[in-house]
Each structure stands twice: as structure tokens, then as C-alpha cells.
Amino acid sequence: MPKITIDGTEIEVEKGTTVIQAAEQLGIEIPRYCYHPGLSIVGVCRICLVEIERMPKLQVACYTPVTDGMVVHTNNEKVLQARRAVLEFLLINHPLDCPVCDQAGECWLQNFYMQHGLYDSKMFEDKVKKQKALDIGPNVMLDSERCILCSRCVRFCDEITETFELGIFNRGDHAELLPYPGQELDNKYSGNTIDICPVGALTDKDFRFRTRVWYLTETPSVCPGCSTGCNISVHHNDKRPYKAGGIRISRLKPRYNPEVNQWWMCDEGRYGFTYVDDDSRIVAPQKKTRGRWQELSWNDAIDEIANKMKDTIDKHGAEAFGVILSPQMTNEDLFAAKRFFKETLELENIDFEVAAREKGYEDDFLMKADKNPNTEGAKKLGVSAMDNSGLEVAQMLAEAKDKRLKALYICHHDLEKGFNKEEVKAALSKVDLVIFQGTNQNLTSNLANYCLPSATFVEIDGTFTNFAGRVQRIHKAVEPLGESKPDWIIFRNLSKRLGKSMPYFEPEDVFNALVEEVDAFKGLSYEKIGEHGILLDGHEESAEKEMGALVA
């Protein structure tokens, strides 16, 4: 293990570590553009120059491995002067269209200029003009004038997705980042190139011109797009809520988690949040009378629904009641639902799985065919038909068609995704009482008698269990839209109305009760889950698989 001195502090690091990584371990930040811990090292931007004693010239910190007894200075006059010079060089041809550029506010050229630059420009020549606003893919817009040729995006496409769409063409000050002729940047992970671009060369078509980054607040969360459960930051607009026509969530960005998604996320998850502020959101409890929807207050809705549920069970027995829960719900929601349906109402027909008719896209990197974030959690909690010795979803629909099922409680599902449209219509129209609880209107909600609005993943606290058995927390970013409520609160209120109260006030209360009752979650708490999640017992092996898929 070589010992190295950086700015007077000695540190022992592993062999093969580079100077920039060793400095990072000490908490010394060396500016960088081309260096990214997830990509190969090229050393092209030259801003991470440091002085190493007994070396005649300044060295790049990202590409220099440490050797025993190395003495590094990252902050002396010589280094600072070199940084200033490199910045001046990088900005020779960089257009200063910061007012237009969507990277303004998180641009590394801006930041480093303020920290290390502040020189007087010596340039009088006109800047080299290149192509602006170039549409290079379904999600990405390129401005090659702004590119500083750090080649991060090129390396991302070569090493991570291995799709080889981008290249740097021409030489000297005519060098330009472009997609290869006839190709466009349309791989399943193209959005990551925008994240890793340190300047505003690659911008997000979905985010461009919508809002400025300094209006956004970040909340850590987990992507609900598939069962991988990538760690994300939700960027939401709190400071200027009147902006962007009522769209509160501006974008999702991946959050570093070495065990799950590292630095990346897929485009499907990144752009899959639009339903949160969509017009189709259900914003108040609704009741269908003579074919028309009528809004209700929560009190009336809970009263009416609880009474009708009780009547049905009294008249036809528990076997005439079907419950379809959803793996879109958090562990807390599912646990409250289980308590309510299984213990308060003593129902048997509880299931959650609706197999999709079209198999989702899957690869060996991040995306999984199962597009639900909490299938594993639902299995662990025992809300499937197998655990309850009741009917499966398909059987429930068949029973409904034969008029043997009198009531259905459907959570979040759009049954059309799993079954034929006609089949769903035929089944649901024969059930006397259909209650739909979910976020957005769909075919199933239109066929229901009652609609209860539930909050989306950005509006609640809770936990998801991913495919590998990792429990991860999601956090509330914005207030629930309209009168929507978290699912577990709806179940709690219904349960209280039917005589059995659940003493839960915070999602943490539900989780603590869950931990006590479900063996798989034994010993967990919100503190223990932390920001990177925690693996459930008996899942070490699959965790290695999870990591293996990433390394491969």
C-alpha cells in the first residue's frame, strides 16, 4: 500500500489508485471535466493538473497512479496558474450564451471560472462557429459550439451501453462532437450523456427551456419504473410554482448508489414521471351515478364505500369479494391493505399480480421486464393469491363474468394491460360494486362505481423492495395533488370506519408494525435502510448477481 502526501496530509491508499481518487479520499477536490469515476480515464481536459515533487512538469491528477512517497501539491501558485490557463484555453471558442443555455447554474465552466479562473481574457479573435441546436436523438439536443471535447459521452456510449453512436470528428479547433453519419443517439440510456456532460453541449429535449435549475429542489427517491429500483433525485419546482403550467416535477436524475444503479438510469424511467402532473389525475373521490361522475367529500366517500362493502360481505359472504392490490404500491401501503382486507374484513380473494400482455423491455444492465417497483415486497408481504388461498386476478375476472363475484376493489391497475379490453369490460360490468383506487384515470377506473384518488410516488414517504430484495426509501417531494391521499391512509380510514382502528399516523408507524409482523423484514427500521437501502435476509447471493450484471 503506497503512502502519499497530498497538500501536507499523508494518506495510505490502495495500489493503482490515481492521484485524483486519493485526493478525493482526503476530501480535497481537484477540478475535472473529462474524469468520471464510472468511465475509463483519458486525461484530455487537463484541468486537474497538480504539481508532483521531483517531476519536471505538472501532471494530470486523473491519470497519474500513486507511488510510494509521492508528494503532491494541489493548491499552490503554479497549479492555480495552470488551472487559470486551462480554463482560458477551454473558453476560447466556447460561446457565452449562458442566458440561453440550460446548463447555466450547474455548468462546470461557470463554477470553475468563479472558483479558479477570474482571468482577463487575452482573446480578440472571433470564436469558431459550429453547429447549434442539433437534434441528435429522441431525447438529446446537441450544441457543438458549447462542447469542450471531454469525450465523456463518447466513452459512455462505447463502454456502458456499447452502442458506439458518438464520435469526435475533425482536428484542432474544428474538432466537433457528432453522432456517426447516419446514426442517432437513441439507445435506452441516452439520457445519461446529458447528466455527465459538464457543460451545456448535450441538453435534455424534455427539460430544455422549461425552467432554470436554480428554481429546483432535489429530493432523494427511487424510480418506480421497473423492479430494479434505481436511485434517483426528484427535481421539483417549489420556488416558482406558477412556472411551466402546473408541472411540478421538472425532471428525474440518477443518484449514485454503488449497489444498484451506480451513476446511471434508463430513459424509460427518466421520462416516465409525466403521469404525476397529467390531466388524467384523479383529484377527488368520485362516485358514478346514472353513468355520470360526481365528486364526493372524503368523509362521504369513506362512509358510503365502507357501508357498501359491509353490505356485500354480509349478504354474499367473503368469497364474493375480490381485491386486486398492486405492486406499484409501497410496502407500507400493501401492509395496511393486508391488515384491512385480511384482518378487518377477513377476505380471502387477495392478489396483486397482473401479468402484462406485452413483455416489457429487459437487458442485463438496469432495465427489468417487470415494470413494477415493488413486486418482491408484495411477495414478501404475502398478498398474492397463493398466500391467501384465494382467487387469482384472472380467476376473479372469470368469476365476475359468471356473476359469482359481487364486489371488486382494484388498486392502481389498468386491467387492460393484462387482459383483453372486451374481457375487462364484460367482467367489470357484471360486478355490483367496483371500487378503483389509483392515481390516474384509465379504462378500469372508467368502469368503476367509485374512484378514490391516491398519491403518486413523489407525494409519499415509504419503501420499495426491488427484485434483488433490497428495501429502499422514497421521500415526499411535493404535496399530494388535489385531495389525493397515500394508499395506507385510505385503508386506515376505511378500517376505522368498519370498527377496527389501525394506530398509524406516519408511514414509519406502518413500517414498524410491518417489521414486527413480517419475518422477512425483521430488525429493519427507516434509520437502518439509510440512503442506499438494505438487503433483506437471504438475499446476499442475488445481490452479487445484481452487481455482476453491472460490472459485465
Added chain:
Amino acid sequence: MNIHDKYKPLTFWEKLYLPAIIAGIWLTSKHFFRNLTLHILRALRIRRSAMGAVTIQYPEFLRPLFPRLRTMHRLTKREDGTPRCVACMMCETVCPANCIYIIADEKLEDPQIEKMPKSFDIDLGLCIFCGYCVEACPEDAIRMDTGILEISNLTRNGMVLDMETMLNLEPRQDRYVKYTKEGDIVSQEYLKQSKSE
């Protein structure tokens, strides 16, 4: 010149009290009788050129404006008539009253500029006329030199200026008094013009 006067010790003449009182009454009466005479002459249409009072007869006569005065906002245009504004939202960010509302849009016809405001509203009911928006603008797109200070409306919504209105406002330099570097008023034409009306 003025505020320090009261800290000065009184002169002998002032200490006598009565002469100063008489001097004050003399000054007041002088104005009173002068105005009385002039107003009567004006009412009898004998002499109309001289003003009757030292106050300005607003709104018939407008007060000259000083160049540093910030009046209603306007948006400047490029040569082709499109707004100079690129919707960078600097003014909105810096605005302490949060009265600027911009929604950005893509400028499709000119990729060199790329961006323009889709809507640009200022709620003058909230604006405190601090002029920070003018200072913050990197494009010189917003200015407060219209010379319009009669801003009133019957509804709150009527106080909201939209982009169309602000783009069509012209700078009214003629309403402003011009100064030399030393601070002397150069153009008295406006004052004379007002008086002779």
C-alpha cells in the same frame, strides 16, 4: 444646505424674534397677493402668459422627470421586431417582489438565438420599481424609461402588463430633463413649453 441649518446658533437678528416673524409674514403675503393678482388677471383674460402659482397644475401641466427616475417597464426589440429577451429569467430571479412571470419557448426560426419568451408578464400591483430587473438583464431587453408613471387600474388583473404591451411602448426621453456632467439642467424647453400652454 438645509438640514444643517437648524443646528446653527441663531444670529442676533433672529434672537430678536419679532423681525424674523415679520419677514416670514412678508414672504407669505408676497406670494399670496402675487398669486391673487395673477389669477384675477388670468380669470379676466387680461394676462395669460404668467403662471398663477408656484405649484404645477397637474395634469394640465406635467412635472419634468429626472433621468434617474424609473418609470413603467418596456421590452426592447431586435432589428427584425422580435423581443431581445431570451427568457433567461435573470430578472425574475433577482426580483425581490416576485412580480415577473416568464414562460420560455424555443425560437425555431433562429437557432443562433434559440430561445425567446412565450409570455412575459409583470404585475405592477406588486412591483416596487427597484430596477433590479434592468440591472440584471444580460441582453438589455428590459428598460424602465417609458416616462409613464400614471399607473392605475380598476382591477388587480388590469395591473398586469403583458409582453405585447411592453414591446410596443416607446422611450419618452422628451419627458425627461437633460443634464450636463456638472449637473446643470441643459434643456429647459420642456419646462418652457409647459408654461406657455
